Amino acid sequence: MSDAPSASSLAASPGRRAALALAVTVILAAALVFIVPGDAYLWLKAFHVIAVIAWMATMLYLPRLFVYHAEAPVGSAQAETFKLMESRLLNIIATPAMIIAWVLGLWLATTSHFWSAPWFHAKITLVLLLSGLHGYLSASARAFREDRNTKPARHWRIINEVPAVLMIGIVILVIVKPF
Numbered sequence: 001m002s003d004a005p006s007a008s009s010l011a012a013s014p015g016r017r018a019a020l021a022l023a024v025t026v027i028l029a030a031a032l033v034f035i036v037p038g039d040a041y042l043w044l045k046a047f048h049v050i051a052v053i054a055w056m057a058t059m060l061y062l063p064r065l066f067v068y069h070a071e072a073p074v075g076s077a078q079a080e081t082f083k084l085m086e087s088r089l090l091n092i093i094a095t096p097a098m099i100i101a102w103v104l105g106l107w108l109a110t111t112s113h114f115w116s117a118p119w120f121h122a123k124i125t126l127v128l129l130l131s132g133l134h135g136y137l138s139a140s141a142r143a144f145r146e147d148r149n150t151k152p153a154r155h156w157r158i159i160n161e162v163p164a165v166l167m168i169g170i171v172i173l174v175i176v177k178p179f
Contacts, residue, residue, distance in 0.1 A: 018096045025100055041111060048104035051097045056167055058094035059130065062086065062137050063160035069144055070153040079147075086141045098134055102127075123173040130166045133159075 029047060033040040069082035105127070114120040137159075143149045172178070 015091055018092050022096045022099060025096075026103070029104065041108070044104050045108055048101060048108055051100035051104065054093055054097035055101050055134075056163065058089050058097065059134065059137070059163035060160070062089055062094065062141070063156050063163075065089070066137075066140060066144065066149075066151075066156040067153045067160065070149060070151065070156055074147050083145050086144060090138055090141055094134065095138075098131065102131075117177070118179045119173050119177045122179075123170055126166050126170045126173070130163065130170070133162055133166070 025047070029044055032043050036043070065082055065086055069079060069086070072079040072082060109115060109120065109124075140149070140151070
């Protein structure tokens with residue numbers, strides 16, 4: 001009998017599926033740059049926007065899950081369901097989307113020569129804050145998973161507003177370029 005994991009157990013791993021999705025995305029993006037170099041910019045920009053939308057959706061939803069999780073009794077079936085939902089949301093959607101958004105965003109910024117633009121400095125600052133919030137939410141999901149959450153539902157209701165505020169600032173800076 002082999003000690004190697006079966007194909008079905010590998011396919012069932014959320015982390016492996018996320019890594020595979022990320023690898024496929026990077027390979028397709030690289031192929032686009034070489035196959036259709038003139039159109040690659042617009043395709044990669046589209047994929048960047050798609051990744052940002054997916055990332056933002058998770059950043060808006062995860063704190064809301066924490067609100068409900070904080071109100072659920074520790075060890076209850078409901079709390080265990082929230083643990084699974086939070087883990088899958090982070091590992092399958094949020095983190096891969098964040099990585100793709102960053103990689104493509106940096107490529108777009110370099111290609112478009114945005115690094116010297118003041119609006120871009122402000123935008124990248126807000127994106128760094130959003131990434132820090134992502135890290136905070138990831139650590140918080142781990143605390144919930146280990147039944148170590150000490151924050152009340154009210155805390156998570158307030159945190160739930162932060163991604164929306166950051167998103168508004170980022171979109172205004174990218175579209176309006178006020179300075």
